[in-house]
Amino acid sequence: MKYLAMAGIDYENSALEVREKVSFTKSAIKRAFEKIKVEGILEEVIIISTCNRSEIYCISEEASEEEYLRNFYSSFFKIDKKEAEDNIVCRKGFDAIYHLFQVANGFKSMVLGEDQILGQVKDAYSEALLNKGSGKILNRLFLNAITDAKKVKTTTSLTNTSISVSAIGIKLIHECIKSFKGKKALVVGLGKMSKLSLQYLLSEGIEKIYVTNRTKTKILDAESIADNIEGIDFKDKHKVFKDVDIIISCTSAPHFVIHKGEFQKNCNEKKLCMLDLALPRDIEPEIGKIKGVTLYVIDDIKKIAQKNEQRRLVEYNKGMELVKEDVIKYIDWINHEGIELNGCNNITKDIFKEEVSI
Template sequence: MEIAVIGVNHHLAPIEIREKVSFTESRKDEAVRTLKDYNIDEMVILSTCNRSEFYFSSNHINEGIEHVCDYLTQYAQCDNLKKYLIIKKDADAVRHLYKVTAGLDSLVIGEDQILGQVKDALQYAMNSFHSGKLLNKLFRDAITKAKQVKNTYKISENPTSISYVGLKMLKNEIKTLEGKKALIIGAGNMGSLTLRYIMDENLEKVYLTNRTHNKLNILLNDFKEVVPIPYEDRYDYLDEVDILITTTASPHIIFKKEKMPVLNKKLYILDLALPRDVEKEISEIDNVKLYDIDDLTKVIDKNIDYRRQLIEPIMEIIDSGVCEFYQWKCTTKLDPTIEQLQIRCEEIKRDTLDYIYKKTDITIKDRKIIEKMMNSALKKSIQKPISNLKKIDDHEKLDDYITMVNELFGM
């Protein structure tokens, strides 16, 4: 079983392309259902504001890569999508996931949201039975190594999320956020982080709205001074506020040029959503300054140089993780042999117990004791050989031993 990753990210694909390859949970389900018909065994889809990547395993990996490329091209309705795709397989794919999870492949090196997003992607894949033993192990190991990186090098000790960098960019443009008024749309993870950061800037008033009320009410309980407004009234506040920040997961535009009011003062709009929340033509309106995620690359983080210095020692941790994963993966060759040995032990136990029960007259209590003793003895008889087989690093030598064991036991 081999592993590959295919997708788009901020390195190669502009936001106009990335938003075409964005996946909601229902669309993830549809993609997996479709692609599992093409010899793809397991899949985890990671879809964030800066990337949409398909991690998958297959015994026919090259065919799988072709099918996933074709699917994404059709999904995005973009004939030239392939020039924006990253395509990696085997150790390169595994290493890529480790780097992504540790924040090394992010727009801002070390950003602290991606680890949670990778966890969520794995959990959803597991809950939906999209992933299995191989990818579950890979993602868990990547998450473990990312935590080790963060604890060892404190790479995310200072705020580094997309929302933080976006606010920093606005602050550079406006000079100060103190005394300003802002409207935040969205109460998910990005909206929550944005609100937490902006509340430290001494604004005069912060309005908040969301399409649904559950998440909104949670944030309002934490921030009593925030003013909630009805979602359908969002346009009515645009002439009052200085800043509009959108962070929704809506698949559709929620601010259209044709519905915009006349603005009598400057309005700074920060669209942190993917797909974008704000129609790009709104930037043509007088008094509007519109920014999206791709504009964040223009912000110079004072900690970036420090983080880049840490890449080399962090890559040592990642490379060791890749090696450890492949050592484990090599031992999975033993799974069919171990399963057959366990079946053989069960057959021996059943035949032996049947013989004992026919030839002796023992109580039910004694039968349970004998069964327990036989289970323990048979388990011990294969435990040590299996343990020794798992310690073999030489792939060819392991293959020879597997063949030998199968022949010796007639499996």
């Protein structure tokens, strides 16, 4: 008998302050795989880490995998066992499979159906392969979930009606400053969400955008997008604090990249809107208490996202039918391969009959 389980912390069950404690950086993921291999309890492992969730999927030969995963989170991230117990959600067998398919499709995302999560699931799978963490069962599970998500995106129009996290962030900024005309912005970090933010800022007719990143080639790439984008060295970002009306930050740093002391020394008292899309957070929270500063964080996105969901539910329900079909196909593969997997082998499509759509 093989045992499939996942354990994780996400935005639905845990506050931002908790999630950032268990966020896997790239180096942390490598260390996690090394620790798991040394301990020798789990046979296969894949780790998903995004701004809204931290999840570990595993296969073991013992039915103690849930306890192991809870203890792993507590020891690896050095968090209190009670805090881990209160925030970690565990799923086993079929529930873990069904959950992953929904995650890959963005059906468990803060913004229903958002695109970025599929790339993050692909990255998680690639990272597991690189660290020799996954095996036959999880490889097929993740490949099937990724393939299903691609099919849902081409079969439904959910993607067309979805709004990205970055777009909602820009909407929050718009409510704060009213107009982008004549305004200047600083964008810190040049990952996917930051690049989307650049496009939205440009479409709003912003006057100038300063961009910065630790990798200089990314700055050069960003400068080529438009004439009013200017790159600055990461260490010099503070020099433009007093000139800008908007600061958007989304890096993968495990610590603050904009500190209160540095900020106060280099800003004036004009109105400033800040958007922190990172996890762990990039901007020291105390900055939001400074007069004239409005600071939005990733959890503020949730409030607007919930208002926009109703019109996407029809497409969501279409997508969920495809998800259910492909989940059963994965179960069929498990049976065809002769793999005994906890609570999965006797599953049929009838399991979905009692389910109620959101």
